[in-house]
Amino acid sequence: MKVLVTDPIADAGLDRIREAGYAVETAYDVEGEALLEAVSDANGLIVRSGTQVTAEVFEAAPNLVIVGRAGIGVDNIDIEAATEHGVIVANAPEGNVRAAAEHTVAMGFAAARSIPQAHARLKNGEWAKSDYLGTEVNGKTLGVVGLGRVGQEVAKKLSSLGMSIVAYDPYIGQERAEQLGAELVEFDDCLSRADFLTVHTPLTPETKDLISTDELETMGSGYLINCARGGVVDEAALAHAVDSGVLDGAAVDVFADEPVSPDNPLLDVDDIVVTPHLGASTSAAQENVAVSTADQVVAAFREEPVMNALNAPSVDESAFPRIRPYIGLAETAGKIAGQLLDGRIGEIEVSYNGDIAGEDVELVTASALKGVFTPLEWQVNAVNAPRIAKERGIDVTESKSRQSEDFQSLVSVTVRNGDEEMTIAGTLFAGDDPRIVRINGYRLDAIPHGHMLIARNYDKPGVIGLIGTVLGDGDVNIAGMFNARRAKPGGEALTVYNLDSEVPDAVRDELLADDRIIDVDIITL
Numbered sequence: 001m002k003v004l005v006t007d008p009i010a011d012a013g014l015d016r017i018r019e020a021g022y023a024v025e026t027a028y029d030v031e032g033e034a035l036l037e038a039v040s041d042a043n044g045l046i047v048r049s050g051t052q053v054t055a056e057v058f059e060a061a062p063n064l065v066i067v068g069r070a071g072i073g074v075d076n077i078d079i080e081a082a083t084e085h086g087v088i089v090a091n092a093p094e095g096n097v098r099a100a101a102e103h104t105v106a107m108g109f110a111a112a113r114s115i116p117q118a119h120a121r122l123k124n125g126e127w128a129k130s131d132y133l134g135t136e137v138n139g140k141t142l143g144v145v146g147l148g149r150v151g152q153e154v155a156k157k158l159s160s161l162g163m164s165i166v167a168y169d170p171y172i173g174q175e176r177a178e179q180l181g182a183e184l185v186e187f188d189d190c191l192s193r194a195d196f197l198t199v200h201t202p203l204t205p206e207t208k209d210l211i212s213t214d215e216l217e218t219m220g221s222g223y224l225i226n227c228a229r230g231g232v233v234d235e236a237a238l239a240h241a242v243d244s245g246v247l248d249g250a251a252v253d254v255f256a257d258e259p260v261s262p263d264n265p266l267l268d269v270d271d272i273v274v275t276p277h278l279g280a281s282t283s284a285a286q287e288n289v290a291v292s293t294a295d296q297v298v299a300a301f302r303e304e305p306v307m308n309a310l311n312a313p314s315v316d317e318s319a320f321p322r323i324r325p326y327i328g329l330a331e332t333a334g335k336i337a338g339q340l341l342d343g344r345i346g347e348i349e350v351s352y353n354g355d356i357a358g359e360d361v362e363l364v365t366a367s368a369l370k371g372v373f374t375p376l377e378w379q380v381n382a383v384n385a386p387r388i389a390k391e392r393g394i395d396v397t398e399s400k401s402r403q404s405e406d407f408q409s410l411v412s413v414t415v416r417n418g419d420e421e422m423t424i425a426g427t428l429f430a431g432d433d434p435r436i437v438r439i440n441g442y443r444l445d446a447i448p449h450g451h452m453l454i455a456r457n458y459d460k461p462g463v464i465g466l467i468g469t470v471l472g473d474g475d476v477n478i479a480g481m482f483n484a485r486r487a488k489p490g491g492e493a494l495t496v497y498n499l500d501s502e503v504p505d506a507v508r509d510e511l512l513a514d515d516r517i518i519d520v521d522i523i524t525l
C-alpha cells in the first residue's frame with residue numbers, strides 16, 4: 001500500500017504511516033497531468049488545501065481507498081466523485097481549531113490597531129505614531145457567522161476580553177449558544193449589531209458570497225475578519241467597502257483563488273490586513289492534523305473504522321469490536337441473497353434480531369448492500385453501496401428487534417424483485433464463526449465459504465447420491481454439505497454444498513436435467 005502526500009504535512013504524520021508498514025511518497029505542488037500520474041498507483045492520498053482533488057483525480061486512481069485531508073476544509077475535494085468511486089474522504093476536524101481561532105483573534109487586533117501598517121512604516125524609518133488611532137475590543141460586539149468549532153473558540157476567547165457575542169448559525173441550537181454566552185440572532189441582526197464580524201462557515205453553494213455589497217452596507221462600520229474560506233466573502237465588494245469607508249477595516253487569511261494573484265483587489269487596500277492562509281500554520285496544529293490524518297489512512301487500509309470519514313458510514317470506536325464480525329457476515333448474506341434471486345432487485349431489507357439490534361449497524365447494513373451488489377460487478381464498497389442503491393432506485397430498509405427466537409444475534413438480508421424474495425439469515429457461532437442458518441425459510445447450518453452449490457430438489461430417495469455422483473464425475477470434491485427440508489418428507493428440500501473447486505457448466509446442466517432437481521445455484525464467496 002502506498003500513500004501519496006501532495007501538500008506538506010508534519011513529519012509525525014509521515015512517520016506514523018511508515019511505522020504502520022506502508023510506503024509514503026511526497027510530491028508537493030503537483031497539479032494537472034503530473035498529479036494524475038502521481039496518484040495512479042496510490043492507495044491513499046493526503047492533502048491540505050493546496051491540492052484540488054477533482055473527479056479526474058479519482059478517475060486516474062483506481063486503487064485509491066482514502067483521501068485524508070490534514071485539516072478541516074474539504075471544499076477542494078470532490079466528495080461526490082469520491083463516493084462514486086468508493087473512496088473514503090476523511091478530515092481532521094479538531095487539530096487546528098485553536099490555531100485558527102488564535103489567528104482570527106490576532107487578525108482582529110492587527111486590523112483594529114493597524115499593526116502591520118505601522119510595523120511596515122517603522123521598518124521603513126517612519127515614526128508614524130500620530131497616524132494610528134485604534135479601536136478596543138472591550139465593550140464591543142462580536143458577530144460570529146458560523147458558530148461551529150472555530151467560531152465557538154473565537155467567541156470564547158473574545159468574550160473573555162470583554163466582548164458581547166451575537167451569532168448567526170441556522171444549524172446550531174439555542175442551548176449551545178447560551179452555554180457560550182452568545183445570543184443567536186438573524187443574519188441581518190448579526191451584521192448590523194457587530195462591531196467586529198468574523199466568518200467561520202465552510203464554503204458551500206449556500207455560503208458562496210454570503211457576504212457581499214448589501215451585507216457590508218448592513219454592517220455599516222467596523223471590521224470584518226475572514227479566516228474561514230475565500231469565496232464566503234465577495235472580495236471585490238469587501239475591497240470596495242473598506243476603500244470607500246463603509247467599513248473601518250478588514251483582515252483576510254483566505255482567498256477565493258490561492259495562491260492569491262497580485263491583482264487581487266484586497267491587496268490594494270491599505271486598511272485590509274492579509275496573511276497567506278496561515279490560520280492552521282502552527283507546529284502544534286500541524287502535528288495534530290498530520291497524526292490524526294495518518295491514523296485514519298492506516299485505519300482505512302486495515303478496514304477499521306475511519307473516525308472522521310465524511311462520506312462513509314460511521315461507527316463508534318468502542319463499539320467496533322462488537323460489530324466487526326457482523327460486517328463480514330452481512331456482506332456474505334448479501335452476496336448469497338443477491339446471487340440467488342433472479343431478475344432486477346427492487347428492494348433490500350436488512351434485519352437485526354437479538355443483541356446486535358442494540359448496536360449502531362450503519363456500517364453493517366452498508367456491508368450487506370455491498371455484498372448484494374458485488375456479484376453484479378459494479379465497483380462497490382461500503383462507502384458507495386448506499387449511494388448505488390439510491391441511484392438504481394432500490395429501496396433499502398433496516399429493521400431491528402431485540403427479540404430473537406433461536407440465536408443470540410441474527411442478521412437477515414432479504415432481496416426482493418416484485419413478488420419474489422430471497423432471505424438469507426446468518427449468525428455467529430462462538431463469537432466470530434459465521435453460519436448461514438436460514439435460506440428462505442429453510443433452517444440450516446451452513447458454512448459460507450469459497451465455492452458453494454445450492455440445490456433445490458424434491459425430497460426423494462437418491463437425490464443426494466445423484467448430486468454427489470455428478471459432482472464426483474465432474475471432478476468436483478465436496479468439502480461439506482447440509483440438507484434441509486420443509487416440514488414433511490416428500491416435499492421440497494434444499495441442499496448446500498461446500499466445494500473445493502468451481503462447478504463446470506456441464507455438471508450444473510447434468511444436475512438440472514434430472515427431474516428431481518428444481519434448481520441449482522452456484523455461488524463463489
Ligand SMILES: NC(=O)c1ccc[n+]([C@@H]2O[C@H](COP(=O)([O-])OP(=O)(O)OC[C@H]3O[C@@H](n4cnc5c(N)ncnc54)[C@H](O)[C@@H]3O)[C@@H](O)[C@H]2O)c1
Nearest residue numbers: 073100146147148149150169171200201202227228279280
Ligand atoms: N484559515 C485557516 O487556516 C483555517 C483553519 C481551520 C478552519 N478553517 C475554516 O474555518 C471554517 C470553520 O471551520 P470549523 O471547524 O469551525 O467548521 P464547523 O463545521 O465546526 O463549523 C461551521 C459552522 O458553520 C455553520 N454554517 C454552515 N452554513 C452556514 C450558513 N449558511 N450560515 C451560517 N452558518 C453556517 C455550521 O452550522 C457550523 O456550525 C471552515 O471553512 C474551515 O475550512 C480555516
Ligand SMILES: O=C(O)[C@H](O)COP(=O)(O)O
Nearest residue numbers: 048049050071072073280
Ligand atoms: O481548513 C483548514 O483546515 C484550514 O484552512 C487549513 O488549511 P491548510 O491545511 O491548507 O493550511
